[in-house]
């Protein structure tokens with residue numbers, strides 16, 4: 001069995017929970033209150049900045065020059081997503097400079113990015129790939145599932161369009177194939193650790209929707 005298939009199956013319960021989370025069904029039918037989406041979006045901008053750092057650490061730990069170069073292209077892709085989507089949405093959601101200046105990441109955004117940075121700093125290239133893959137792949141599957149949905153809220157329609165597109169599918173497939181190639185050349189102990197990275201990221205993806213839905217804040 002392909003390693004990616006093994007990981008996808010191991011993570012299925014948490015992925016299914018993401019598909020049916022009220023944050024996602026609320027984007028699909030337009031019933032998600034915008035203030036919750038705004039909370040998610042501000043934390044997602046923070047998340048993507050850390051994600052790009054982790055991809056760049058992947059470029060640094062990559063096994064060959066071609067892979068370093070591709071990982072650097074993926075860093076730019078994250079920057080492009082941040083620019084095109086987040087800047088546009090900031091205006092539409094009315095995120096002010098004051099709000100931006102006062103922003104502190106919510107506990108889940110902090111924990112998830114800390115998990116990625118830990119994988120990147122303490123692991124090898126395979127750990128990085130396993131940890132970052134749910135981010136690409138889960139969003140693609142969600143984008144695909146939501147393709148038929150036409151919520152009244154234009155922001156939600158754009159959000160759905162952004163993750164269901166062909167350009168995103170190609171990026172995801174490239175990283176899935178990369179992970180499978182790496183998995184062939186490492187030990188079973190490495191693969192077990194990589195599976196843990198993937199599962200933890202998958203759990204945090206679920207928690208990230210919940211963070212937005214509950215407008216999660218630090219307890220005190």
Ligand SMILES: Cc1ncc(CO)c(N)n1
Pocket residue numbers: 044047048134135136139205208
């Ligand atoms: C938390 C999170 N995971 C994945 C993606 C997809 O890029 C994103 N924007 N945010």
